[in-house]
Amino acid sequence: MVAIDQTQTTRSGGADAVISVSGLGIRFKRNKRARRTFKDLFASRQRRTRPGEFWALRNVSFDIRQGEAIGVVGRNGQGKSTLLKMIAGVLIPDEGSVTVRQGVAPLIEITGGFVDDLTVRDNVYLTAGLHGMTKRQIDAKFDEIVEFAEIPGFLDTPYKHLSSGMKVRIAFSVITQLDEPILIVDEVLAVGDKAFREKCYERIEQMLANGRTMFFVSHSERDLKRFCARGLYLKAGELVMDGPIDDVIDRYNDDYGMNTLPPVEGDAA
Amino acid sequence: MTASTAVRPTERTPFAKYRHSLWLLTKRDLSVRYTTNALGYVWSILDPLLMSLIYFFVFEVIMHRGNKAGEDPYILYLMAGLLPWTWFNSTITDAARVFSKEAKLVRSVSLPRTLWVARIVLSKGIEYVASLAVLAIFALATWTAPTPYAAWFPLGLLLQAILVFGLGLIVAPLTVFYKDLERAIRLILRVLFYASAVLYSPMLWPSHLGPIPIRPLLEANPLTGIMGIYRAAFWPQELDWTHILISAIGSLVVLGIGLLVFRRSVPAVLKEM
Numbered sequence: 258m259v260a261i262d263q264t265q266t267t268r269s270g271g272a273d274a275v276i277s278v279s280g281l282g283i284r285f286k287r288n289k290r291a292r293r294t295f296k297d298l299f300a301s302r303q304r305r306t307r308p309g310e311f312w313a314l315r316n317v318s319f320d321i322r323q324g325e326a327i328g329v330v331g332r333n334g335q336g337k338s339t340l341l342k343m344i345a346g347v348l349i350p351d352e353g354s355v356t357v358r359q360g361v362a363p364l365i366e367i368t369g370g371f372v373d374d375l376t377v378r379d380n381v382y383l384t385a386g387l388h389g390m391t392k393r394q395i396d397a398k399f400d401e402i403v404e405f406a407e408i409p410g411f412l413d414t415p416y417k418h419l420s421s422g423m424k425v426r427i428a429f430s431v432i433t434q435l436d437e438p439i440l441i442v443d444e445v446l447a448v449g450d451k452a453f454r455e456k457c458y459e460r461i462e463q464m465l466a467n468g469r470t471m472f473f474v475s476h477s478e479r480d481l482k483r484f485c486a487r488g489l490y491l492k493a494g495e496l497v498m499d500g501p502i503d504d505v506i507d508r509y510n511d512d513y514g515m516n517t518l519p520p521v522e523g524d525a526a
Numbered sequence: 527m528t529a530s531t532a533v534r535p536t537e538r539t540p541f542a543k544y545r546h547s548l549w550l551l552t553k554r555d556l557s558v559r560y561t562t563n564a565l566g567y568v569w570s571i572l573d574p575l576l577m578s579l580i581y582f583f584v585f586e587v588i589m590h591r592g593n594k595a596g597e598d599p600y601i602l603y604l605m606a607g608l609l610p611w612t613w614f615n616s617t618i619t620d621a622a623r624v625f626s627k628e629a630k631l632v633r634s635v636s637l638p639r640t641l642w643v644a645r646i647v648l649s650k651g652i653e654y655v656a657s658l659a660v661l662a663i664f665a666l667a668t669w670t671a672p673t674p675y676a677a678w679f680p681l682g683l684l685l686q687a688i689l690v691f692g693l694g695l696i697v698a699p700l701t702v703f704y705k706d707l708e709r710a711i712r713l714i715l716r717v718l719f720y721a722s723a724v725l726y727s728p729m730l731w732p733s734h735l736g737p738i739p740i741r742p743l744l745e746a747n748p749l750t751g752i753m754g755i756y757r758a759a760f761w762p763q764e765l766d767w768t769h770i771l772i773s774a775i776g777s778l779v780v781l782g783i784g785l786l787v788f789r790r791s792v793p794a795v796l797k798e799m
Contacts (some may be wrong), residue, residue, distance in 0.1 A: 285797055346636030349793035361636070372554060374562045386550040387635050389543065523624025 274320035275439060275470050276344060280353030282315040283339060308466055313339050317353070317496045319489065323438070326471040328485030328502050330509045335491045337474045338443060341365065345441050359470070360389065360437035373417035377408065377427060380416050380449035384431050398434050405460070406430040407453075426453055435508060440464060440471045458483070478506055535770030540638075547637050551645035555594045556652065556778060567602035570653045571660050574608040581608075581725055595727035599668040605661050606757055607724040614690055614749065615715055621709045622693030622701045625795060633799045639792050640785075642693040648686055655683075665760065675758035675765055684754035685770075689748050689777040699791040704796050721751070722749040727757075727764060745769065748776030 287309050306487070314336040321327055329337045342348040343355050345363040370384040381402055385395045403409060406427040411419060419427070433440075459486060465471055475481055479503055481488065488505030490498035492512070498505050538546070560566035569631065582601045585591040597603040624642050625632060665672065701707045722745060728750050733741045744750070751766065751773030758765035 283797075342633075347633055347663050347799075351793065363634065363636070365631060366634040369630040372558060374558050375554070379557065383550060383554055387547055387631075387637065389546075391536075522581070 270319075273322050275323050275358050276472070277356040277358075278320070278340075278344070278353070279318045281317040281340075281343065281350050281355060281498040282312055282352040283343065283348065283350050284310045284312045287311050312494050314343075314350075314353075314491075314494045317491075318371045319496065319499055321470060321472070323470055324468045325487055326465055326485045327473065328481040328488045328505075329472070329474045329491060329493035330481065330488055330505055332513065336494045337491055338489065341441055341443050341472065341474050357439065357441050360435075361439045362388065362435040362437040362438065363442055364429065364432050364433050364442045366443075367432055368424050371416050371424070371428060374415055376413045377416055377419065381427065381431055384428070385435065388432070388435050388437075390435065394436075396505065398436075402430045402434050404429075405434075405456075422450060422453070429457060433457075438469055440469050442471065442473045444475055483505060531714070543588060543636055546646055547641055548648060551641060551665040552649045552652070555645060555649035559649075561669075567656065570612075571609075571657045574605065574612045574657065575660060576581050578604040578608050585725070595729040596763060597727050599670060602661070602664045602668050602670055602760060603757070604725065606760065607753055608662060609654060609657050609724070610686060610753065610756055611719065611724045612657070613650050614682075614686065615719070617646050617650045617690045618693055618697055618711065620650070620700045622711050622794070624698050625702045625799070629799050632796070639795075640695065643698050643788075644691060647691045647694060650690075651683070651687055667695075669759055672759050673762045675762050676760075678755050678765070679759060680769075682752050685748075685755070685773050685777050686752045688781050689773075692777065692781035692784035692797055695781075699795045702795050716751075718747075721766065722747055723753045725741075726785060728766070728769065729756070745772060746776070748773040748780065752777075 294313055317340065327341065331337050339348065343350055343364065344357060345361055345365055346355075346357070347363075347365070360489075368470075371380045372383065375383065381399065382392065382395055385398075385402075386392070390398075405410065406423070406429070408419070408423050408427055411423065416424065442461070461471070465484065471484065473481070473485055485502045488498070488500060488502040489496060490505045492508055498508055531544050559570075563569055565572075578601060586600050591600065593600075615727050622642050624646065628642060632639075697707070697711060701711075728745070731741045731744050733739065745768075751769035751771070754764045754769050
């Protein structure tokens with residue numbers, strides 16, 4: 258479930274880089290209903306942009322070393338989530354490459370793998386299993402997962418009967434117990450009540466302290482500063498800045514500060 | 527950390543990971559089916575069973591079909607064809623909408639993408655094998671003994687699995703872009719049903735239909751040889767190695783095309799998710 262290494266060139270970005278992104282680009286159709294031909298479908302990976310398409314990300318390169326916590330900054334539609342999805346391996350780039358050298362625990366659409374009609378217990382085994390855990394590993398972690406989610410007594414309830422808060426809690430609990438060295442977080446923390454959110458934050462901090470690598474997308478300045486040391490600033494699909502998180506946030510605030518009107522450049526993805 | 531960290535998921539071989547995920551998804555499909563429907567198993571055989579009875583009534587009772595190719599008892603003959611057809615038909619129908627149905631999961635978990643189709647092939651295949659119990663009951667009821675050719679049965683399973691996997695791989699990504707295709711597939715399947723030797727023996731195909739050499743056209747259908755293998759368990763004359771060779775080559779070609787189409791179109795499919 259790692260190594261999305263789809264492409265020709267894999268520039269080895271330093272010996273200890275766990276995530277290497279080089280020359281990354283992906284384009285989307287501006288108009289979903291644009292005419293599509295069979296040729297279109299198969300002639301992928303051409304460098305030229307066809308009319309009606311735009312590059313959601315282009316020429317993005319960076320390396321992440323083991324244990325780094327990276328925050329991605331940018332306004333809506335500037336390619337943050339797209340970048341995250343390519344690192345998680347659920348999107349494939351049109352050019353360049355993403356190389357992920359260790360296992361990933363993706364906190365993206367965390368409830369995606371859960372099946373409404375199955376019980377919570379079955380769902381835990383299913384989702385953890387799809388993310389690569391064996392049955393024995395899940396057995397060993399099961400109590401911990403359930404305890405963290407604070408839903409004892411609901412184990413044999415069909416998943417659809419849980420409240421939305423419970424659904425998110427159990428999903429978060431499963432993914433963070435995956436024991437993978439890389440954690441990818443996409444603003445999921447905005448859900449859940451305050452107490453549980455704080456618990457999630459503590460869990461993430463604890464994981465970071467254990468040497469996990471984290472890739473984090475958020476609009477919350479506070480959260481970014483709390484977890485991350487390094488920031489990436491995406492603007493109109495380009496990586497405009499890669500540096501210490503405080504500097505990146507300052508630059509972002511300068512660009513879209515309180516006193517200046519947000520510029521209109523860069524179409525929404 | 528506990529002993530559970532002994533084998534990191536990523537340290538297993540790609541093949542083991544594929545098998546692990548395939549089995550999980552297949553089990554999920556089966557358990558969803560059997561926990562949400564009280565009559566789980568019955569549903570998987572009801573359709574072929576009912577259709578067999580209908581065709582039996584129409585062709586045997588009303589039309590007095592006769593026993594031209596020695597395919598009696600006809601009810602058993604129908605079951606032997608309709609059960610594997612159900613596997614074929616339901617796999618392709620499900621593959622045609624797999625990306626819209628599983629969008630959430632495809633978006634959130636990075637798995638080898640052919641799994642989305644492979645799991646349908648496997649879970650429907652398991653249902654097919656389980657449904658053979660009904661065939662056994664009919665064989666007992668009509669007092670028909672199996673022949674030693676029943677030993678070829680696994681070859682039929684293998685060829686059919688390859689064929690439906692290949693077709694599923696073609697159909698699954700294309701329906702994401704061309705919604706109409708889903709309807710077209712249902713029509714094509716219906717035509718294919720009558721064009722395949724499901725209701726009758728391929729020995730009954732005429733060689734020509736007017737100036738058209740219809741027989742070679744029908745024989746090019748990879749399902750013909752597969753049906754022959756299954757049927758040979760009770761009707762040895764149905765085993766035709768030319769048909770089987772055509773099936774084997776056809777299935778592998780379809781799989782090759784399927785893998786190619788799937789690989790080339792999957793980046794675009796993911797963008798639509």
